[in-house]
Amino acid sequence: MYTRAEENYLKCIFHLEQEHKGAVATNAIAQMMHTKASSATDMIQRLADKELVSYRRYKGTTLTKAGIAVAVAVIRKHRLWEVFLVEKLNFQWDEVHEIAEQLEHIQSEELITRLDKFLDHPDYDPHGDPIPDKHGNIKKTEKKVLSEMSKSQHGILVGVRETSGEFLQYLDKRNIAIGTKIKVLGKEFFDGSMIIQVKREQFFISKKIAENLYIQV
Amino acid sequence: MYTRAEENYLKCIFHLEQEHKGAVATNAIAQMMHTKASSATDMIQRLADKELVSYRRYKGTTLTKAGIAVAVAVIRKHRLWEVFLVEKLNFQWDEVHEIAEQLEHIQSEELITRLDKFLDHPDYDPHGDPIPDKHGNIKKTEKKVLSEMSKSQHGILVGVRETSGEFLQYLDKRNIAIGTKIKVLGKEFFDGSMIIQVKREQFFISKKIAENLYIQV
DNA sequence: AACTTATTTTAGATAAGACTAAAAATAGAA
DNA sequence: TTCTATTTTTAGTCTTATCTAAAATAAGTT
Structure with missing residues (x-):
């Protein structure tokens, strides 16, 4: 499996790629990760070695199929946990992000399958973001x-x-x-x-x- | 706060101290942590610097008040999550330990307070172990x-x-x-x-x- | 095209947590 | 008490993820 840091970088690159379409700048990643460009370069190169991103020096980064799969799985977990926190534990929608950032890294397929069922297969998280299904498909809403x-x-x-x-x-x-x-x-x-x-x-x-x-x- | 590794060592020392009463041998810790004695010594010394354990070279380790508090808080979280997994997600009692090992490190007082309430303040986990209350008091059962x-x-x-x-x-x-x-x-x-x-x-x-x-x- | 500026990468350091191999301390036996 | 075996610690290395400072590349301007 992948480390917490790797998962976080992949998720970050996924979000940036969605917004701007096309390769993501190292500085953009560093900024979103609250770290320095040199640290980002380092991690990007490690992710490239593992074929989770494709990367050419000075030219930016894009996720590979494998990288997308990891990122989407993490996003699925994050959003399901947010639903749990709001629906079951009665948190406010502004209180759940930090906690879900931690919960999203728990490793267990079965846990997420059961959590999804327990929550009655929700389609959206408390902020209106769609929850990817277990195959990684995301409903795109025309908004x-x-x-x-x-x-x-x-x-x-x-x-x-x-x-x-x-x-x-x-x-x-x-x-x-x-x-x-x-x-x-x-x-x-x-x-x-x-x-x-x-x-x-x-x-x-x-x-x-x-x-x-x-x-x- | 404390790292995952620190929390795991503290929990481990707590359990060993309960069983044998008195200072815990470095080898015993290493064995329970599935690591080498040299690694254990290393960590014990770091924990001693932070005053979470008291330690004299070659003489063994005991938890300080502060160390006990951390260990018990982790154990409380572990056991509450086990109840959640069994009662709410319908896991079998033999499937929950691994997952709870991860969940026990999620950092959020509020989360645990709400989880405890959601589960209706359980006294025991699915294996019959008592769940410490939020002040760290553990019911001891005469068994x-x-x-x-x-x-x-x-x-x-x-x-x-x-x-x-x-x-x-x-x-x-x-x-x-x-x-x-x-x-x-x-x-x-x-x-x-x-x-x-x-x-x-x-x-x-x-x-x-x-x-x-x-x-x- | 040449120069300047901004971005990105490399080089070298650090800290946590692990390892192996070797040294030191303790405990048990003769 | 002295020797041996066991336990524990130290010293030195490795990996991950971070940092700063310096070098390399790209982009924009005149």
């Missing part, structure tokens, strides 16, 4: 970033990009949760800020917030 | 090793010493579980073997088996 929607469009919140406590608590304070209906009342082209309608209330939100909310139109 | 009982005495099985799959499956095959009533029908002084009554059936068991069953008379 839009709120910041790309235009005036008078509406939809429901199906996911968040950021999972930091601060951001999720910001949403809680405004009664915004997965499933909440959101309508764009106005959009400022200068700074990308918006006025949105949530239930009976209207909010001003910055571009940064809007970029972290996924809407199904 | 006897079956091999020390004499003819015609009886009692109920409240725990097992061994937790290996082979041993637990041996018991399963004979319908012996925690709570089962057992009576000593005969005892051979030459080799310590016994004839016991379990429900309607009678079994021959070796001394080795008898030494691993805890009975409440």
Whole structure:
């Protein structure tokens, strides 16, 4: 099996590859892993030796089939544990990420099979992210970033990009949760800020917030 | 916090100290940790620097108050997770040890508090071992090793010493579980073997088996 | 094309945790 | 008490994952 660090790097590269499409820069990996570029290079080279990534010096990194399989398996575990923490142990959705970061590395096929069954085969985690099935297939939902929607469009919140406590608590304070209906009342082209309608209330939100909310139109 | 390795050594020293009372030999630790005496010495010295054990060269090791606290916290987590695996995920009692060995190192007070509540504050794990409370207090049960009982005495099985799959499956095959009533029908002084009554059936068991069953008379 | 700047890689160090081989201390036997 | 066997410790090496500082490469500008 793979070490904790290897799994974390693979997961990180997977997420970066999803966002930007194409090879991932060493600096981007280092930044997301809260480490130095030299450390990232080191690990990338070890992963390349194990054929989990393909890598050419100075040209960036992409996951191989094998690398994707490992990353997706870790993501599956992470999201299932998040469901467990929220549904069964009554954690808030902003409290679960750190704990799931640890639980995702527990090694046991059988455990995850049983956990999945215990949770009644959930499709999405508490942040709206799809849970890969045991073969590594991920349902892709056609969702839009709120910041790309235009005036008078509406939809429901199906996911968040950021999972930091601060951001999720910001949403809680405004009664915004997965499933909440959101309508764009106005959009400022200068700074990308918006006025949105949530239930009976209207909010001003910055571009940064809007970029972290996924809407199904 | 402490590393996985440190926690495992502390737990190991705790168990050895319980069994033999008094300072624990380096070799005993190495053997239980499936490592070499030199590695054990190394770790013991690091633990001593952190004042988790008291240690005098060639004289053996004992846990300090701080060391006991860490060990007991890990044991609490291990046993709670075992209950979860058996009660909620329907694992057999012989399948849970390995997984609990991993889960016991997850760092989160809140998680354990909530898990304990979710499981309805269990007092014993699936093998009959008491679960320490959050202050580290362990209920001590007055139990006897079956091999020390004499003819015609009886009692109920409240725990097992061994937790290996082979041993637990041996018991399963004979319908012996925690709570089962057992009576000593005969005892051979030459080799310590016994004839016991379990429900309607009678079994021959070796001394080795008898030494691993805890009975409440 | 040449120069500057930013990114990436290499080289060399460190710490944790393990190992082997050799030295030191203890315990048991004669 | 002295010798031998066993246990324990030390010394030196290895691997993983990290770091800093320096070198190499790529990219952008004039």
